[in-house]
Amino acid sequence: MGFAAAICAQGAxxxxxxxxxxxxxxxxxxxxxxxxxPHRLLWASVTTQTDALAVAEEALKDGAILLVVIELxxxxxxxxxRRLQLAAKAGQTTGLCLIPEGMGSNAxxxxxxxxxxAGDGRMDSTLMRWALIKNKSGTLGTxxxxxxxxxxxxxxxxxxxxxxxxxxxxx
Amino acid sequence: xxFPRLASDxxxxxxxxxxxxxxxxxxxxxxxxxxxxARAEEMGLHRGMPFADAxxxxxxxxxxxxxxxxDARFLAMLRRWATRYCPWVGFEAEDGLVLDITGSxxxxxxxxxxxxxxxxxxxxAGLTVRLGLGATRGAAWAFxxxxxxxxxxxxxxxxxxxxxxxxxxxEAETVTALERLGLRxxxxxxxxxxxxxxxxxxxxxxxxxxxxxxxxxxxITPETEPPHYGVRLTLPEPIGLVGDVMxxxxxxxxxxxxxxxxxxxxxxxxxxxxxxxxxxxxQVELRLASAMRDPARILPLFERGVGAADAGFGIDQMRLxxxxxxxxxxxQLGAVPSxxxxxxDRLEDxxxxxxxxxGLENVRRFLPADSHIPERGFLVAPAAxxxxxxxxxxxxxxxxxxxxPEPIAGxxxxxxGQFRWRRMSFETAMATGPERIAPEWxxxxxxxxxxxxxxxxxxxxxxRRLWLFHTPQAPGWFVQGxxx
Numbered sequence: 001m002g003f004a005a006a007i008c009a010q011g012a013x014x015x016x017x018x019x020x021x022x023x024x025x026x027x028x029x030x031x032x033x034x035x036x037x038p039h040r041l042l043w044a045s046v047t048t049q050t051d052a053l054a055v056a057e058e059a060l061k062d063g064a065i066l067l068v069v070i071e072l073x074x075x076x077x078x079x080x081x082r083r084l085q086l087a088a089k090a091g092q093t094t095g096l097c098l099i100p101e102g103m104g105s106n107a108x109x110x111x112x113x114x115x116x117x118a119g120d121g122r123m124d125s126t127l128m129r130w131a132l133i134k135n136k137s138g139t140l141g142t143x144x145x146x147x148x149x150x151x152x153x154x155x156x157x158x159x160x161x162x163x164x165x166x167x168x169x170x171x
Numbered sequence: 172x173x174f175p176r177l178a179s180d181x182x183x184x185x186x187x188x189x190x191x192x193x194x195x196x197x198x199x200x201x202x203x204x205x206x207x208x209a210r211a212e213e214m215g216l217h218r219g220m221p222f223a224d225a226x227x228x229x230x231x232x233x234x235x236x237x238x239x240x241x242d243a244r245f246l247a248m249l250r251r252w253a254t255r256y257c258p259w260v261g262f263e264a265e266d267g268l269v270l271d272i273t274g275s276x277x278x279x280x281x282x283x284x285x286x287x288x289x290x291x292x293x294x295x296a297g298l299t300v301r302l303g304l305g306a307t308r309g310a311a312w313a314f315x316x317x318x319x320x321x322x323x324x325x326x327x328x329x330x331x332x333x334x335x336x337x338x339x340x341x342e343a344e345t346v347t348a349l350e351r352l353g354l355r356x357x358x359x360x361x362x363x364x365x366x367x368x369x370x371x372x373x374x375x376x377x378x379x380x381x382x383x384x385x386x387x388x389x390x391i392t393p394e395t396e397p398p399h400y401g402v403r404l405t406l407p408e409p410i411g412l413v414g415d416v417m418x419x420x421x422x423x424x425x426x427x428x429x430x431x432x433x434x435x436x437x438x439x440x441x442x443x444x445x446x447x448x449x450x451x452x453x454q455v456e457l458r459l460a461s462a463m464r465d466p467a468r469i470l471p472l473f474e475r476g477v478g479a480a481d482a483g484f485g486i487d488q489m490r491l492x493x494x495x496x497x498x499x500x501x502x503q504l505g506a507v508p509s510x511x512x513x514x515x516d517r518l519e520d521x522x523x524x525x526x527x528x529x530g531l532e533n534v535r536r537f538l539p540a541d542s543h544i545p546e547r548g549f550l551v552a553p554a555a556x557x558x559x560x561x562x563x564x565x566x567x568x569x570x571x572x573x574x575x576p577e578p579i580a581g582x583x584x585x586x587x588g589q590f591r592w593r594r595m596s597f598e599t600a601m602a603t604g605p606e607r608i609a610p611e612w613x614x615x616x617x618x619x620x621x622x623x624x625x626x627x628x629x630x631x632x633x634x635r636r637l638w639l640f641h642t643p644q645a646p647g648w649f650v651q652g653x654x655x
Binding site for chain 2: 001002014024027030032033041042044045046051055115
């Protein structure tokens with residue numbers, strides 16, 4: 001969620017967020033306002049994942065939207081993933097699927113694993129560990145990052161005494 | 172033009188009956204005769220008679236319920252038809268039309284020929300009509316209603332003077348009172364001294380007299396014709412391919428958009444009806460994210476709907492109608508920054524396309540609302556009917572995800588050191604707060620019946636940052652949101 005919000009903060013175009021209507025959590029635009037201007041956000045409420053994918057494909061292909069975020073519950077099969085990938089290429093749009101753990105699609109360019117980290121004593125900490133676990137065109141890596149609310153900017157944090165990603169985070 | 176049997180003629184046109192016929196209307200809790208045909212009138216029936224009495228007089232009376240609204244529509248249709256004689260056509264009460272034929276009578280070969288043409292056409296259509304022609308609107312009314320013949324064209328002041336005073340469009344009591352005074356005809360009334368008449372009957376009587384004689388002007392108000400946004404295309408041979416149908420739709424859209432442009436309007440909802448050879452028809456409805464009238468933008472949006480339509484044995488007629496219209500002023504290109512914000516037209520087209528799949532209301536945007544209650548701090552509005560307006564103010568950090576409060580175990584005013592939430596156990600590493608939010612007493616919200624809430628931003632050793640609150644008035648701890 002933090003990852004998606006931080007990605008949304010890049011650029012200035014419209015964002016389409018597709019989620020299924022049955023979800024009990026709601027997006028809170030006041031909270032998202034820490035990351036980006038909520039007026040940039042459009043929100044499509046769909047009934048089934050098929051609809052979600054159809055809407056996502058349409059939006060990705062069109063190119064009028066900067067970023068399409070899809071919240072998925074079921075794993076994508078090869079055909080669906082490939083179609084989304086082709087649509088994103090056709091429209092030069094970024095698509096971001098928020099997936100449950102271990103349900104990634106083979107078609108994805110990159111896959112990230114993001115988890116919040118316990119803070120280091122500063123209260124407004126938004127420390128997160130972003131691990132790039134799949135990358136079709138580069139190397140993998142792990143970064144500890146912190147979102148700076150005031151500057152609306154991402155800071156990469158190196159914990160003292162360790163290189164980023166060298167040691168597992170204390171749980 | 173006076174149609175004395177408009178309602179029954181309308182019904183009998185659809186279903187001719189060679190028998191006494193009457194339309195009944197329920198008034199004052201009684202079925203009464205609303206309108207009847209000539210055969211029924213010969214049997215001694217009259218308007219306003221209770222229907223039960225009429226049945227007793229005339230056992231073989233056919234009847235049907237009256238529909239005044241349909242009669243009014245029928246009259247409106249006749250009014251449109253009557254504009255073939257002159258452009259200036261208005262309604263006269265519920266069963267008449269008034270035409271100002273000044274300057275158009277010679278097109279039909281003179282006044283008499285014109286009246287003859289009107290009478291012949293209306294009679295052929297099965298309508299009973301009484302026509303009256305006069306120098307004034309009042310005189311024409313008098314000749315139509317009291318002229319004695321079906322077509323009354325000869326109109327001078329003497330002829331008008333011989334008519335009874337009832338021909339002046341007066342109320343029944345006034346007419347009776349005038350007749351008791353011996354003023355039986357219009358000429359009598361015109362010759363009578365004016366002051367006593369006015370003193371006795373008010374100004375209405377003499378106003379009607381002056382209107383009939385032409386001393387007072389009286390206008391005819393023609394109805395304004397609302398522009399009609401429907402176009403159709405009839406094909407000599409049925410078509411079935413999507414490409415052909417889209418080509419046909421392209422022609423229709425162009426014609427419709429030209430009409431919309433003339434009237435500075437834009438279509439919001441379009442309905443394409445495809446009539447098939449077997450008389451079935453299919454409708455493709457297109458709801459647009461904004462009012463538009465650009466054929467090049469509208470046409471591609473039809474592709475999905477047309478592709479899904481079943482052509483059957485072929486489509487031989489297409490009809491495109493803009494069912495919902497919004498005013499859309501012409502917009503200057505380029506010079507002024509677009510009011511639509513980033514994306515502009517392309518974004519609206521995309522919303523429309525998405526809307527055809529999931530419903531236009533389901534593409535939404537957030538608008539700021541003026542409330543401290545976290546779940547009411549924003550409004551959700553359909554993107555197609557709202558603009559991104561208003562400023563977002565953020566006084567304190569709020570979680571990007573909100574859910575319904577989920578209870579956790581905990582006591583006391585400070586966040587619990589350890590707690591379980593969603594089958595996970597957490598240890599509190601740090602907690603900031605409290606931030607007290609009081610319920611809005613002017614709105615009764617079930618979730619806020621527990622009174623004020625003290626919100627805490629809790630950072631757990633496990634990493635997740637939660638938004639907890641404590642309700643001091645009904646002790647309990649809840650989780651309501653998660654920070655990114």
